[in-house]
Amino acid sequence: MRLRTLLGDHPCTAALKSGSIQSDLVEFDFVDYSPTNKGFKPMVREAAFDVSEMAIVTYLMAKSVGKPMVLLPDVVVARFQHGHALYNAKRGTLKPADLNGKRVGIRSFTTTTGAWLRGLLANDYGVDLGSIDWVTFEDAHVAEFRDTTKRAPAGKPIIQMLLDDELDAVLGEKSEHPDLKPLFPDAEGEEKAWFAKHGVVPINHMVVVKQELSERHPDAVREVHRLLSEAANGSAAAPRFNANDIHRSLEMIIGYTAQQGLIPRAYAVDELFDDVTRALRA
Known part of the structure; x- marks a missing residue:
């Protein structure tokens, strides 16, 4: 077959x-x-x-x-997901617990990496996901999903929006740009601690x-x-x-x-x- x-x-x-x-x-x-x-x-x-x-x-x-x-x-x-989140350090230090009320970009609101990161931010770092101004770049794979997030301008890359101060942080991304730093500064250490806590x-x-x-x-x-x-x-x-x-x-x-x-x-x-x-x- x-x-x-x-x-x-x-x-x-x-x-x-x-x-x-x-x-x-x-x-x-x-x-x-x-x-x-x-x-x-x-x-x-x-x-x-x-x-x-x-x-x-x-x-x-x-x-x-x-x-x-x-x-x-x-x-x-x-x-592990902690290493896939960035912020623009030129605007000052941003910690996971500081995300409330911020503008956060993600390729699609329904990505698996995004769901994992939002889950640990909410449940391990006390972030109010509902307070965040979510900015997305793609539709969900599942057409029936009603996406209420704000859509990024057509053709504007997510990393460029972060560099241009149009976003405070992004999830699901990595970059070698010197101005961009990991939201979890010791991602490896955070991952080990998270695994020790959850066993997942x-x-x-x-x-x-x-x-x-x-x-x-x-x-x-x-x-x-x-x-x-x-x-x-x-x-x-x-x-x-x-x-x-x-x-x-x-x-x-x-x-x-x-x-x-x-x-x-x-x-x-x-x-x-x-x-x-x-x-x-x-």
Whole structure:
């Protein structure tokens, strides 16, 4: 069975994309999007792929409006988030707790990195997210989401707006510009402390399959998971998550996503899977 597949170039997908791991049951017909997240919108809006890498917040939002996709317990991208926030130091020092009432830019209000960062700012640093003047640059992948943020001027890059004093801080970005400093000055130290407190590694991207594929060809879905697991286990650089790690991370991002109004309620982790993929979590 040939499966139209969207997977980025990651340590945990390299063996699949090179063909060094193959199957007698399924064959991946890879499509290329650069960056990979450009393919999330056609997956959500058009069910463009049989198998797709997917930002976890996009998946949660898609589920909330009934998009026919099912989650696999396969982590593709995971990282701590503290290092992906900047401010303009020429205007003075800005700390996370100083963000109340400030102008904060983010590529889209619905990015997974943004949801993680807003969640930790609100819950660990006491930031009132509702007081912030959010400025965004792109629509949500999920068309049904009603975005009430302020839209940046067309063609104006987010980093340039920060440099031009049109924003006080940005989330989801890195830069080597000498005027721009990390919002968390000791990001690595903050990340270690956050992990010690919560025991969670933030998941960014997992893998989904079409609901129809899972319903009609469960053996193919099980084989996709087996191949993804084999490829990840064969790479020393691939994310290492057991079932409990995935559960804790998903539980936290579900809570953050509901808290921020991106989904109408907090799902139980089990709800993200169907009978076929739930059995693969062990």
